[in-house]
Amino acid sequence: MADLRCEIAGIKAPNPFWLASAPPTDKAYNVERAFKAGWGGAVWKTLGEDPPIVNTTSRYGAVAVNGQRMVGFNNIELITDRPLDVNLMEIKQIKRDWPDRAVLVSLMVPCEEAPWKKILAAVEDTGADGVELNFGCPHGMSERGMGSAVGQVPEYVEMVTRWCKAATRMPVFVKLTPNVTNIQAPARAAKAGGADAVSLINTVNSIVSVDLDSMAPTPTVDGKGSHGGYCGPAVKPIALHLVAQIARDPECAGMAISGIGGIETWRDSAEFIALGSHGIQVCTGAMHYGFKIVDDMIDGLNNWMDGKGYRRLADFHGAALANLVDWQDLNINAELVARIDQDKCIKCGLCHIACQDTAHQAIAVSGRGPARRFETIDAECVGCNLCAHVCPVEDCIAMTPVDNGKPYMNWTQDPRNPHASAAE
Amino acid sequence: MADIQAGRLSSAELAENFADVHRPLDRAGALAEANRCYFCFEAPCVDACPTGIDIPGFIRAIATDNLGGAALTILKENIFGGSCARVCPTDILCQGACVRNVDGDGPLAIGLLQRHATDHLDPSVAHPFARAPETGKAVAVVGAGPAGLSCSHALARRGHNVVVFEARGKPGGLNEFGIAAYKLPDDFAQREVAFITAIGGIEIRYDQQAALDRLRQEFDAVFLGLGQGGVRDLDLPGADLQGVQNAVDYIAELRQADDLASLPIGASVVVIGGGNTAIDIAVQAKRLGAEDVTIAYRRGPEQMGATPHEQAFAQTNGVRIKHWLQPLRLEGDGGAVQAALFTSAQNGAEQSIPCDMVFKAVGQTCLPMADDDLQLADGRIAVDQDGRTSLPDVWAGGDCVAGEDLTVQAVQDGKRAARAIDLYLQDKKG
Ligand SMILES: Cc1cc2nc3c(=O)[nH]c(=O)nc-3n(C[C@H](O)[C@H](O)[C@H](O)COP(=O)(O)OP(=O)(O)OC[C@H]3O[C@@H](n4cnc5c(N)ncnc54)[C@H](O)[C@@H]3O)c2cc1C
Ligand SMILES: Cc1cc2nc3c(=O)[nH]c(=O)nc-3n(C[C@H](O)[C@H](O)[C@@H](O)COP(=O)(O)O)c2cc1C
Ligand code: SF4
Ligand code: SF4
Ligand code: SF4
Numbered sequence: 001m002a003d004l005r006c007e008i009a010g011i012k013a014p015n016p017f018w019l020a021s022a023p024p025t026d027k028a029y030n031v032e033r034a035f036k037a038g039w040g041g042a043v044w045k046t047l048g049e050d051p052p053i054v055n056t057t058s059r060y061g062a063v064a065v066n067g068q069r070m071v072g073f074n075n076i077e078l079i080t081d082r083p084l085d086v087n088l089m090e091i092k093q094i095k096r097d098w099p100d101r102a103v104l105v106s107l108m109v110p111c112e113e114a115p116w117k118k119i120l121a122a123v124e125d126t127g128a129d130g131v132e133l134n135f136g137c138p139h140g141m142s143e144r145g146m147g148s149a150v151g152q153v154p155e156y157v158e159m160v161t162r163w164c165k166a167a168t169r170m171p172v173f174v175k176l177t178p179n180v181t182n183i184q185a186p187a188r189a190a191k192a193g194g195a196d197a198v199s200l201i202n203t204v205n206s207i208v209s210v211d212l213d214s215m216a217p218t219p220t221v222d223g224k225g226s227h228g229g230y231c232g233p234a235v236k237p238i239a240l241h242l243v244a245q246i247a248r249d250p251e252c253a254g255m256a257i258s259g260i261g262g263i264e265t266w267r268d269s270a271e272f273i274a275l276g277s278h279g280i281q282v283c284t285g286a287m288h289y290g291f292k293i294v295d296d297m298i299d300g301l302n303n304w305m306d307g308k309g310y311r312r313l314a315d316f317h318g319a320a321l322a323n324l325v326d327w328q329d330l331n332i333n334a335e336l337v338a339r340i341d342q343d344k345c346i347k348c349g350l351c352h353i354a355c356q357d358t359a360h361q362a363i364a365v366s367g368r369g370p371a372r373r374f375e376t377i378d379a380e381c382v383g384c385n386l387c388a389h390v391c392p393v394e395d396c397i398a399m400t401p402v403d404n405g406k407p408y409m410n411w412t413q414d415p416r417n418p419h420a421s422a423a424e
Numbered sequence: 425m426a427d428i429q430a431g432r433l434s435s436a437e438l439a440e441n442f443a444d445v446h447r448p449l450d451r452a453g454a455l456a457e458a459n460r461c462y463f464c465f466e467a468p469c470v471d472a473c474p475t476g477i478d479i480p481g482f483i484r485a486i487a488t489d490n491l492g493g494a495a496l497t498i499l500k501e502n503i504f505g506g507s508c509a510r511v512c513p514t515d516i517l518c519q520g521a522c523v524r525n526v527d528g529d530g531p532l533a534i535g536l537l538q539r540h541a542t543d544h545l546d547p548s549v550a551h552p553f554a555r556a557p558e559t560g561k562a563v564a565v566v567g568a569g570p571a572g573l574s575c576s577h578a579l580a581r582r583g584h585n586v587v588v589f590e591a592r593g594k595p596g597g598l599n600e601f602g603i604a605a606y607k608l609p610d611d612f613a614q615r616e617v618a619f620i621t622a623i624g625g626i627e628i629r630y631d632q633q634a635a636l637d638r639l640r641q642e643f644d645a646v647f648l649g650l651g652q653g654g655v656r657d658l659d660l661p662g663a664d665l666q667g668v669q670n671a672v673d674y675i676a677e678l679r680q681a682d683d684l685a686s687l688p689i690g691a692s693v694v695v696i697g698g699g700n701t702a703i704d705i706a707v708q709a710k711r712l713g714a715e716d717v718t719i720a721y722r723r724g725p726e727q728m729g730a731t732p733h734e735q736a737f738a739q740t741n742g743v744r745i746k747h748w749l750q751p752l753r754l755e756g757d758g759g760a761v762q763a764a765l766f767t768s769a770q771n772g773a774e775q776s777i778p779c780d781m782v783f784k785a786v787g788q789t790c791l792p793m794a795d796d797d798l799q800l801a802d803g804r805i806a807v808d809q810d811g812r813t814s815l816p817d818v819w820a821g822g823d824c825v826a827g828e829d830l831t832v833q834a835v836q837d838g839k840r841a842a843r844a845i846d847l848y849l850q851d852k853k854g
Contacts, residue, residue: 066487068460346526349465369471392462393527 002305003312004298006040007276008256009130010173013102015040016269016313020199020260020281021106021132021175024291027082028090031096040101041172042094043199043281046079046134047087047123048108049115053140058219061208061228062176065235072234073284074208076219076226078140079108084122104173105221108146110136111156113163120168121413130171133164136187136202138179138229148177148202154189159258161165161193171196173258178235178242179205187246190255193389199281200266201239203229232284236262239271240275245322247276264293266300273313274320292314332414333406336383338362344396347372351387351397359386426667426780427691427722428706432713438684441711445606446510446536447777454540457533458487464523469534469828472521474828474836475502479518483562485539494541496552497535502793503577504567504570504835506616509539511607512832514698515733551622558625561849564643566636566793568598568628571822572649572830574618574838575845577646580625582846585663589632589645597651598823601676604704606711617786634797636676640817643847644852647822648805648813649838652788652829658696663784667761671695671705671785678708690780692716696751698783699729705783718777722769754782790824801826810844811837819845 006016013209018041019025021035026045034042055077063072079085082290095103105128108228109115123131134141142149150156156172164172174190176183178201190198206228207217217225239261246252259277261267264285272280340351340363352363352374362380366373388397411417433441449457461483469479478497485494498505514520514535522531545552562586565572568590576586594600599613621628639646655670662668667690681687689712695702698721710717719738721728724747728735738745749766752774756762763778790804798812799806804825811819821837825828 020480067456346523347468348462348523349467350462353465365465372468 002302002310004301006279006313008258010377011102011171013040014100015298016279017294018042018102019286020283021046022283024283024286028094029191034291036180038294043104043106043132044091045107046106047084048079050084052081052083053146055081056221061218063208068111069306070232070288072208072230073232074169074206074228074230076139076228083266088097088122088126088216093130095127103128104132106132106134108141111150113350117167120164124168124170128400131197132171132175133160134175136175136177138177138203148179150175151186152184157186158193159190161190161195166196171237173197175204176200177201178238180198182246183242184249187252191252193371195255197258197259201242201261204235206230231263233264240271242326243272243277244275247318260286266297269297270301270304276318276321292404327409330410331408333409335402337378337381337402338387338420339356339398339400340374340376341396344393345374345395348392350390354386354390359384363387426445428667428688428780430688431685432689435685442605442609442684449540454486454537457537458483461532462523468523469518470473470523473518474832477501479534482541486537486541490539491544493598495545495854496544498538502835503539503574504622504831506542507608508832509535509542510727511603513731516731553581555623555625556579559583561644563845564639565647565649566634566649567597567649568653569649569822570599571834571838573617574835575647575649575842576626577620577623578839578842579845580623586626588626588628589634590628590630590742591632593630595628601679604708605679636793642717644849646818647841648824649822650824652823653791654789656787656789658784658786659812660751660753662756664763665754665756666759666778668782671701671783674783679784687712689714690781693781694777695719695783695785699785700734701732701737702785704731705737705785707741710741710743718744720746720766722750724748731808732847812844
């Protein structure tokens, strides 16, 4: 049994699986159920100033791909719609009842020092482990000068973070918006402001679909739609990229990372940790399937770690970062060629037509009926991988290394590069 | 005394037994199934459909909610796409060739998807195909079955006028008189014919016994879609006993019955034969309330004309299939059949199966038109690649020519002949 305990910015939890600030952490009832189910921590649904905001109906949109529901999910919800004192009371009760779990409180108030000071004092009183500054919400609140309207301006990020650090002894997490051209700018600003950790990503600006009958974007509120925030499995690649960009940035070193975005399984979680996350947070996965998914996240991560001989999270934390390089550092001389396993091939022809129409005309077809056969033309195959991706049969097309006897050479050393520095 | 009775089951039971054998897909089911299709390159399923429907094309259209487009993709190649979706033995055709047989998940339900798409076509809106400008040519088509009507529709589309001569009082051929009732329930066959002829330029004349030489004089070309009007005889002692019948005649009666409870059926029934007709009569007898139904076939399961799927279907319907039984004679008492006697083709032993009714399902034969001088091959009308007979202005297709006796093949034969007839008419001046 591996040790799944995690510690981020001094906050301890029995496992790295936390619920992100969202409807699953909206009130004591939900968080209680989540902790009973086994979640290691929860970031409370964002609190704001009273009077509470008001939400619309409906609020959610979703993308289904080939029958798979909620591959992408989007919302136009705002922060908590319950009074501040009710939330604070419930947070206090939860932290008292579940001392071993991480309880963070997400906050969003106007961009002035006084309101931040005031709410931080109130949160401190609950005994919560830390706070997360919501600089990420891309809809509704940003129109009011909060959320991503702050997160998109590094100077504001630094300023508010500094106010908060000065006002509280609690660890401060800064939640970043992905809706920026360079994530390192707000991350560095958070660091400069004294943040203990960054959490990312918040949702991506989006319109999930247009209802072609009513000619309105979805979700639709009385015939109108709005820009919403996109999340769910579809955004995981974006989140991994942004997490890794911060993890690779020497200027952000020392700041912890709480990875969020499309995580639904132990494998997703392990990938985030391998790219530098210290823990992870989940929203859509829980909203889709309920809290029980944490069972397999815990069990699966345990089994995988045991199999790999990792005893604690630190053993593989950031392990994939060493293999993440800039494009110019990749080995230009490495060569792969597609190999089709004729025993597995079901002769659907997808590899052929994909290569023929859109790649390098490197898969030849011969025969008809049961005698149909698909074979790589080695001389034409550039090893791009397209066929292996379109092939519906697992492990039928293997991208096989070619021993060309050539040594490592990257683009900066390649004589074909007009700006190459001559290889030694 | 032979136990032959009508109304063995209640009307409600009969209604259930003869309702649609396959439940149609709903939208969610169709989408889920359509999304399983790999959209294969030069898909093997297309090669295996006698009419060459662009199967991945129409399945993709279903997946994108383009049901109208899906229906047209099907009907463009197969105007009987609706009935073929219900009657094709897909396990030996399109679905049998689907690559997903190999990768474990099972083939696409192509027949059900085809039905989903064609059912979507609203018969109250205009016919989806337009006719080319009138050519002034007239073609006679004999037989209003799938072959004849497929040919008629394709000719009408090309601007020719068609007169169909049909011997019976109703169109549809075996879709109306032969296919098992639960495969084409209600008045589907008639609705489909109405849809096909709605293109215009097709006149059907009923109760006709036209002579070929007259037709050749009066029309620019002739297509024969005669089907197989004759039944192969089973020359057995006792074959004239009461209770011994041809399966196809009984099925025709069943298909035309207003009230299934009025059909007399034996308590014990023996079916002699091994093709799909044998399966159909056996299952329908069972569903009418026969208590004990046995199919006796003279050879083994591999030699049966009935597809493996059909054999399994009969068995799940409670029909017993006995192999290697060579019929010897039928025995009766007071003129009514009481038992069928067989010798085992394996050990020569005699076996008697007591029964109240015997159905002969040993195959049909082609009855060429009276007084014609068409060349035959193996008892059917001899044709070339395009379906042209030994007479230069006469084409033929469907069950009356060599090839698989399937609705979808008849449709293809008619379509292919229409193409050839059109070229012939273009060449023929005046
Ligand atoms: C019991 C049974 C079950 C079957 N089940 C299936 C099945 O499940 N799936 C499948 O694919 N196929 C099935 N078939 C086969 C299928 O029905 C035929 O292959 C198909 O109907 C052939 O079409 P056709 O147009 O050639 O002939 P038919 O459908 O037989 O049509 C011929 C038409 O021509 C008319 N005609 C004949 N001679 C003359 C004449 N001299 N003058 C005027 N009119 C004439 C007839 O009255 C008839 O209307 C079945 C056949 C039978 C007998
Ligand atoms: C002369 C003759 C006799 C037949 N007798 C039988 C028979 O006794 N039992 C039977 O099951 N089928 C009999 N058949 C029919 C065929 O076997 C089968 O049902 C048919 O439809 C063609 O398929 P086949 O290739 O198996 O013969 C007979 C066919 C012929 C030509
Ligand atoms: S895509 Fe895969 S299964 Fe299909 S033909 Fe190519 S190698 Fe075979
Ligand atoms: S017509 Fe018949 S064989 Fe052709 S695709 Fe449709 S169901 Fe399959
Ligand atoms: S063979 Fe099967 S998977 Fe391939 S196109 Fe045809 S139906 Fe689709």
